[in-house]
Amino acid sequence: MTLLQVQGIAKRFGGLAALSDVTLDVRAGEIRGLIGPNGSGKSTFFNVVSGMLPADAGTIRFDGNPIETLPPDRRQHLGLARTFQEIQLFYDMTVLENVMVGAHRTGRADIGAALLRPPWQRAEERRLRELARECLAFVGLSTVENERARTIAYGHQRLLEIARALAAGPRLLLLDEPAAGMNPSETRALMGQVERIVARGITVFLVEHNMKMVMGLCQRITVLHHGQVIAEGTPATVQATPAVLEAYLGRASA
Amino acid sequence: MDLATASQLVVSGLTIGCVYSLVGLGFALTLTATELVNFAQGEMVMLGAFIGLSLITMTGMPYVMAFLLATLATGLIGVALERGVLRPILDRRAPLLNLLIATLGLSIALQALAIIIWGREPIAYPQIFSTEPIILFGIRAQALNLWILGLGFAAMAALQYFFRFTLTGIAWRAASLDPATAALYGVSRRRNVALTFAISGALGGAAGVLMAPLFFASFGLGHTVIVKAFAAAALGGFGIVGTMLGGLALGVIETLAAGALPSEYKNIITFAILIAVLMFFFRPKQAAGRSITETAKVAIGDAAGFFASRTRRMAVIAALALVWLLLLAFADTYALRVLNMALISAIAVLGLQLVVGLTGQFSFGHAAFFGVGAYASAQASTKLGLPALLGLPIAAVAAGLMGLIVAPILRLSGHFLAIGTLALGEILFLLMVNLKSVTNGAYGIYGIPLPKLGSYEIESEESFFVLISAVLALIFVALRRILNSRLGRALVAVRENELAALASGISPLREKTKAFVAGSACAGIAGSLYAHYIAYINPEGFTFLVSVQFVTMVVIGGLGSLAGGIVGALVVILLPEYLRLLADYRLVVYGGLIVGFMMFLPGGLADLGRRIATRLAGPVSPRGAP
Numbered sequence: 001m002t003l004l005q006v007q008g009i010a011k012r013f014g015g016l017a018a019l020s021d022v023t024l025d026v027r028a029g030e031i032r033g034l035i036g037p038n039g040s041g042k043s044t045f046f047n048v049v050s051g052m053l054p055a056d057a058g059t060i061r062f063d064g065n066p067i068e069t070l071p072p073d074r075r076q077h078l079g080l081a082r083t084f085q086e087i088q089l090f091y092d093m094t095v096l097e098n099v100m101v102g103a104h105r106t107g108r109a110d111i112g113a114a115l116l117r118p119p120w121q122r123a124e125e126r127r128l129r130e131l132a133r134e135c136l137a138f139v140g141l142s143t144v145e146n147e148r149a150r151t152i153a154y155g156h157q158r159l160l161e162i163a164r165a166l167a168a169g170p171r172l173l174l175l176d177e178p179a180a181g182m183n184p185s186e187t188r189a190l191m192g193q194v195e196r197i198v199a200r201g202i203t204v205f206l207v208e209h210n211m212k213m214v215m216g217l218c219q220r221i222t223v224l225h226h227g228q229v230i231a232e233g234t235p236a237t238v239q240a241t242p243a244v245l246e247a248y249l250g251r252a253s254a
Numbered sequence: 255m256d257l258a259t260a261s262q263l264v265v266s267g268l269t270i271g272c273v274y275s276l277v278g279l280g281f282a283l284t285l286t287a288t289e290l291v292n293f294a295q296g297e298m299v300m301l302g303a304f305i306g307l308s309l310i311t312m313t314g315m316p317y318v319m320a321f322l323l324a325t326l327a328t329g330l331i332g333v334a335l336e337r338g339v340l341r342p343i344l345d346r347r348a349p350l351l352n353l354l355i356a357t358l359g360l361s362i363a364l365q366a367l368a369i370i371i372w373g374r375e376p377i378a379y380p381q382i383f384s385t386e387p388i389i390l391f392g393i394r395a396q397a398l399n400l401w402i403l404g405l406g407f408a409a410m411a412a413l414q415y416f417f418r419f420t421l422t423g424i425a426w427r428a429a430s431l432d433p434a435t436a437a438l439y440g441v442s443r444r445r446n447v448a449l450t451f452a453i454s455g456a457l458g459g460a461a462g463v464l465m466a467p468l469f470f471a472s473f474g475l476g477h478t479v480i481v482k483a484f485a486a487a488a489l490g491g492f493g494i495v496g497t498m499l500g501g502l503a504l505g506v507i508e509t510l511a512a513g514a515l516p517s518e519y520k521n522i523i524t525f526a527i528l529i530a531v532l533m534f535f536f537r538p539k540q541a542a543g544r545s546i547t548e549t550a551k552v553a554i555g556d557a558a559g560f561f562a563s564r565t566r567r568m569a570v571i572a573a574l575a576l577v578w579l580l581l582l583a584f585a586d587t588y589a590l591r592v593l594n595m596a597l598i599s600a601i602a603v604l605g606l607q608l609v610v611g612l613t614g615q616f617s618f619g620h621a622a623f624f625g626v627g628a629y630a631s632a633q634a635s636t637k638l639g640l641p642a643l644l645g646l647p648i649a650a651v652a653a654g655l656m657g658l659i660v661a662p663i664l665r666l667s668g669h670f671l672a673i674g675t676l677a678l679g680e681i682l683f684l685l686m687v688n689l690k691s692v693t694n695g696a697y698g699i700y701g702i703p704l705p706k707l708g709s710y711e712i713e714s715e716e717s718f719f720v721l722i723s724a725v726l727a728l729i730f731v732a733l734r735r736i737l738n739s740r741l742g743r744a745l746v747a748v749r750e751n752e753l754a755a756l757a758s759g760i761s762p763l764r765e766k767t768k769a770f771v772a773g774s775a776c777a778g779i780a781g782s783l784y785a786h787y788i789a790y791i792n793p794e795g796f797t798f799l800v801s802v803q804f805v806t807m808v809v810i811g812g813l814g815s816l817a818g819g820i821v822g823a824l825v826v827i828l829l830p831e832y833l834r835l836l837a838d839y840r841l842v843v844y845g846g847l848i849v850g851f852m853m854f855l856p857g858g859l860a861d862l863g864r865r866i867a868t869r870l871a872g873p874v875s876p877r878g879a880p
């Protein structure tokens with residue numbers, strides 16, 4: 001089943017075509033990869049899919065429904081969660097609170113409930129806290145739940161972002177260079193983490209520079225170059241495509 | 255309007271526009287070089303006007319000479335303020351709001367100094383030029399206007415020459431674009447910032463000498479011009495040539511509008527133009543991934559260690575209750591009166607704390623909502639004869655509704671939001687002055703009835719103390735509950751990182767609107783209490799300065815801390831009372847204290863309290879679950 005269907009996406013920044021006519025799909029249950037040299041448009045693509053940037057042209061269907069006109073928060077409500085290449089946390093909140101914010105959409109208490117604190121609101125608060133704790137346990141951050149987010153280690157901050165995204169109970173998780181800045185052993189742990197996320201029934205779409213990680217994890221990979229899709233297929237097919245080698249190694253004929 | 259009148263209006267529009275351009279350039283240069291909006295820029299105008307006046311009356315020197323010397327003097331004052339006050343704060347990497355408040359503190363102190371030196375009364379410039387009109391190309395103009403235009407254009411041409419053709423000017427542009435790279439080529443950022451303040455100060459002073467002959471020299475001169483000057487800079491996109499043109503255009507539009515419309519709407523139009531320009535051109539295109547309080551120590555929840563123990567918490571509450579009872583029993587009428595005013599302010603400040611401290615949105619128009627509440631409540635009881643206490647919810651709804659109506663302004667962020675809310679507050683203030691059928695204009699509303707509880711009339715200071723304290727306590731508890739809820743987490747998330755909030759399924763604009771409406775409602779409730787307590791209101795109680803005072807209370811108390819907000823209100827209201835002995839120097843010291851707070855206690859009193867509490871708590875481990 002196709003979970004995400006992206007058709008003919010284009011995005012320009014002034015005179016620069018950051019994305020042109022990008023079409024790809026993500027099937028439910030797979031680990032999907034997106035690679036490309038620096039500046040090839042990978043992060044722009046994720047920003048367009050998650051709604052942080054509007055597309056100039058093209059359609060995005062999530063579970064069959066068009067979402068290209070929805071703001072990012074509405075896309076998250078539909079089950080599309082993401083992390084950022086540059087870590088984005090609520091730095092002055094505790095680790096637990098960060099994840100509870102991630103679970104925001106699963107609650108409904110608003111100002112009235114906050115003021116009157118009916119029993120259902122207290123129950124909801126307990127449920128959100130438990131849900132957040134469960135997500136923290138899942139990524140292995142239970143021991144730091146009361147620390148301020150800014151004070152925990154860099155690798156932990158990356159995991160915290162993943163835990164926050166998971167707390168919303170997403171169907172598709174967009175991971176933007178999750179291994180950036182990690183050493184090889186941290187990267188290996190992260191790969192195990194991604195596999196356990198997929199085992200929970202969450203589809204993962206990954207932008208990554210680390211070839212070992214992408215080739216080792218993804219069933220299908222799309223290669224972007226200058227904002228265009230130049231190859232698509234299994235790790236083996238992609239690696240065997242001459243255009244990909246040219247893009248990365250920059251042969252004179254390219 | 256015939257052509258001759260129109261062309262004369264254009265000339266006088268260009269004249270005043272020249273002033274806006276010069277002051278606006280000061281804003282544009284500082285904002286470009288330091289990312290700071292310097293509210294003290296207005297005081298450079300005022301100082302320039304007074305210094306020029308003194309030079310002319312005391313030495314009889316020619317106007318042009320006085321213009322040059324006053325410009326030089328304010329340039330030096332600009333550098334002195336940068337060196338002495340703003341640089342130390344910048345060096346501490348204090349949050350933006352602290353810098354804004356510090357420049358406001360400077361502004362208060364400088365105005366108070368000017369009152370000591372030159373007095374409160376506006377002083378007219380001596381008759382320098384002949385009032386005989388000069389006919390130029392068929393347009394009648396005053397010699398004064400031509401001098402102002404000539405000197406103004408000369409100053410702008412000199413500035414343009416400096417930035418285009420001198421090495422220092424080119425280096426300034428490079429360093430403003432990219433300080434790090436410019437530093438590699440030997441351009442010192444510090445020298446650049448000092449230069450910026452020198453030029454801005456000089457431009458402000460120049461504008462002061464130019465505008466004072468038209469409007470008199472007075473200590474409030476700066477305030478009348480800063481918002482318009484900022485509008486000029488915004489119209490021009492904060493570029494140098496753009497700001498020059500923006501100021502001239504604004505001057506002409508304003509003067510033509512004043513010729514066609516009743517004059518009281520002139521300023522409303524200018525402020526509306528400013529808001530429109532900001533909303534169209536200066537709305538952030540993408541959610542920001544950083545918090546305005548990034549480098550601030552922000553209070554969230556309790557001071558962890560100290561209040562971990564229930565006994566300690568109870569002890570603090572008991573101590574507070576005891577102090578409250580002692581005050582009720584033994585404080586004299588005067589002390590209670592001051593306290594009551596402070597507690598009313600505290601209610602409004604709690605609302606502002608929700609907007610600024612918890613949600614991270616600057617608001618310099620809070621007094622307007624305080625006013626809306628006051629008028630709604632006053633009119634409900636005087637015109638409709640409703641009980642005064644019913645005024646509390648009416649005021650909350652009225653002010654909350656007004657907050658909802660203007661909430662789209664929350665699409666702006668940072669400085670632009672600060673200026674936008676400032677302009678909004680001014681518009682609401684001007685409406686209070688001019689919508690005479692609703693507000694009775696500048697005369698205000700007399701004889702606002704006292705609140706009644708059954709047959710008991712709340713009249714004595716003591717009974718008001720009880721009523722106001724009760725409302726304050728209720729609001730404090732309500733906001734604490736909001737803070738510790740799903741909504742509160744969403745608000746703080748928006749403050750901390752809008753980008754991450756969006757990715758977490760939170761719509762920043764919607765959450766900001768909730769906070770703004772609730773915060774405005776708090777201000778409305780405070781306004782209602784104020785109206786029935788004082789029994790007389792007029793628009794003067796709801797000016798920009800009152801808004802500034804509320805923000806000062808928030809920052810001195812500590813951003814994000816509810817208890818801090820209350821303490822901040824007490825300090826800001828009580829302090830000037832104790833400074834009364836200083837007579838005229840009172841406001842100088844007060845302004846200085848605000849600046850000192852921003853320099854030495856950027857986290858506010860809440861941060862100080864937290865540090866003391868942490869020390870007292872000793873080895874007690876922080877509590878586990880919240």
